[in-house]
Amino acid sequence: MQQQSDGISWSVADRIGRIVLCRPERANAISRAASRALVRAIGDVLDAKPRAVLLAAEGRVFCAGGDIEEFVQAGSGLAGLVDEVLGPLHPALHRLATGPAPVVAAVGGPIGGAGVGLALCADFVLATPSLKLRTGYAAIGLSPDLGSSFFLARRVGVVRARQWLMLSEAIDAQQCLACGAVDALHPQDELERAAESLVHRLARGSPDSLASIKRLCEGAQGAPLAEHLELEHELLRACAQGANAREGVLAFTERRAAQFS
Missing domain, CATH: 3.90.226.10 (2-enoyl-CoA Hydratase; Chain A, domain 1)
Known part of the structure; x- marks a missing residue:
């Protein structure tokens, strides 16, 4: 395009x-x-x-x-x-x-x-x-x-x-x-x-991880700590359920570059 x-x-x-x-x-x-x-x-x-x-x-x-x-x-x-x-x-x-x-x-x-x-x-x-x-x-x-x-x-x-x-x-x-x-x-x-x-x-990065980072940092200054920690929990759990997290962890243990989808 x-x-x-x-x-x-x-x-x-x-x-x-x-x-x-x-x-x-x-x-x-x-x-x-x-x-x-x-x-x-x-x-x-x-x-x-x-x-x-x-x-x-x-x-x-x-x-x-x-x-x-x-x-x-x-x-x-x-x-x-x-x-x-x-x-x-x-x-x-x-x-x-x-x-x-x-x-x-x-x-x-x-x-x-x-x-x-x-x-x-x-x-x-x-x-x-x-x-x-x-x-x-x-x-x-x-x-x-x-x-x-x-x-x-x-x-x-x-x-x-x-x-x-x-x-x-x-x-x-x-x-x-x-x-x-x-x-x-x-x-x-x-x-x-x-x-x-x-x-x-x-x-080449994990889109799940990068999107979560952007969202968390965007609201970091305005949100109360408890609310921000809850959002960190929610987003990390969502990332952990995905294939990119499994690939990233495996690649780290195998000492190779991760191939994120």
Whole structure:
């Protein structure tokens, strides 16, 4: 399955879903049309039940955020444009971020605005030294979207996220790495290989185990300990009943790589 529409391409092959922003001439800005295509891409990819998902982009900029030209054209109708774009896109992003498949983002350049949320929603964020993170919202009198405030706060802490969002200053790659906004930096010509290696490694893992880990960590901060322990019990028991657990334990005792189904 491979499709492309309005600056977004997507495919699923070898148990790996790929969603690529391919509007480099517009810094991969998320236009009204691109947002619809992105919703469709996320739905199609996740409906195929991949073992892992890779987010990537063509060109020098991963994603500059929303399409400012469309904002200007909307004029007094900007709030309506916001509703049109985010009404479908936010649920799709939520499904991607909280679904069972691990998500890897390969960020080969600057991110801004909504691009921050799209990149940082991933479980693993790999970037290059050309990365610059600039939230940008406050500079144009707007507030965050696409989970940028949520994912940024989760990664770098509430106070630092608030400061980055309020000041709209460009944060360079080394500072992003030091603060935990991204997980690793790779030279530009090695990023794709590193991302592919990671996503293939994840795709070889036990889907039961990885899905359980995502679910547990997602709710770890908000749930009372007793409730969280009960969920750990429930999910571990479900995993223990499956063939992947039997294969994993046997492979461990036989000192070989497990072959998960």
